[in-house]
Amino acid sequence: MRSSRTGAIPSDLGKLIDDLNDIKKRLSILEAPSGEALSSTVAKLQALVTDIQAQLDAWVASRWTNAQITSQINAEISSTLAGSVTVGGNLLVNGTFRAPDAVGFNITGTRRTAWLEDATGRLGYATSTIREKASIRVADEARLATLLDVVPKTFIYREEIRRRTRLRINDGIDYMPARELGLMAEDLDAAGFHEFVIYDDHGTPEGVEYSMLAVALLAIGRTQRAEIDEIRAHLGLGSKA
Numbered sequence: 001m002r003s004s005r006t007g008a009i010p011s012d013l014g015k016l017i018d019d020l021n022d023i024k025k026r027l028s029i030l031e032a033p034s035g036e037a038l039s040s041t042v043a044k045l046q047a048l049v050t051d052i053q054a055q056l057d058a059w060v061a062s063r064w065t066n067a068q069i070t071s072q073i074n075a076e077i078s079s080t081l082a083g084s085v086t087v088g089g090n091l092l093v094n095g096t097f098r099a100p101d102a103v104g105f106n107i108t109g110t111r112r113t114a115w116l117e118d119a120t121g122r123l124g125y126a127t128s129t130i131r132e133k134a135s136i137r138v139a140d141e142a143r144l145a146t147l148l149d150v151v152p153k154t155f156i157y158r159e160e161i162r163r164r165t166r167l168r169i170n171d172g173i174d175y176m177p178a179r180e181l182g183l184m185a186e187d188l189d190a191a192g193f194h195e196f197v198i199y200d201d202h203g204t205p206e207g208v209e210y211s212m213l214a215v216a217l218l219a220i221g222r223t224q225r226a227e228i229d230e231i232r233a234h235l236g237l238g239s240k241a
Contacts, residue, residue, distance in 0.1 A: 112125040113125060139219050141219040141220070141223045144219040144223075145220050145223045145224075146191070147191075147213075147216055150187050150191050150193070151187070152181060152182065152183055153181075153182070153184060154181050155180055155182070156176075156178075156179055156180070160177035182208065183208050183213075185198065185205035185206060185208050189205045196216070197209070
């Protein structure tokens with residue numbers, strides 16, 4: 001529309017410009033979303049948000065809260081400590097104390113010798129009170145005295161040799177494993193002292209119960225004391241018992 005334009009533009013060209021501007025406005029109106037299109041888009045967005053929220057709610061419902069997690073941990077710890085604790089690998093005990101440093105412990109009255117049950121691997125201790133024992137008899141001290149016929153021996157553990165071989169330790173102070181002193185389980189078994197032998201599941205001698213051997217040595221000492229007293233009496237020196 002020419003009346004709205006100014007300048008020295010030819011009338012035909014001005015009309016064309018006006019037509020182009022009019023077409024541009026029409027295109028802008030056509031490209032703009034209508035009310036119906038906007039409503040459809042919003043509905044789709046709302047449906048998408050609803051679906052996402054439902055998925056989030058389902059995920060949250062399948063997860064534990066912090067309070068539930070804490071409760072489960074406490075229950076598991078309580079259950080484990082109240083029953084048996086099984087260690088599948090090596091049992092490492094850190095923080096073991098040296099007797100003089102055991103502050104707060106009555107180390108002269110509460111310590112016990114631990115026993116390991118061979119069948120189950122459980123730790124425990126044995127009582128020594130007469131109240132818990134039956135069929136009590138005096139030990140055959142004469143028989144126990146023949147323990148002196150079992151010869152102590154020195155030895156090197158084969159596993160220590162293999163370990164040093166694997167580590168290629170072939171020089172220096174660690175080249176030779178330490179030489180140990182002890183008894184051979186087979187020697188005690190052959191001598192008939194089965195009560196001091198630890199056997200494996202197949203009945204093969206495997207270890208020595210050294211704690212019980214200490215009591216046997218007491219019996220041997222008693223026998224030797226009686227023999228010494230007898231000799232002293234024979235010599236007229238009197239007994240020193």
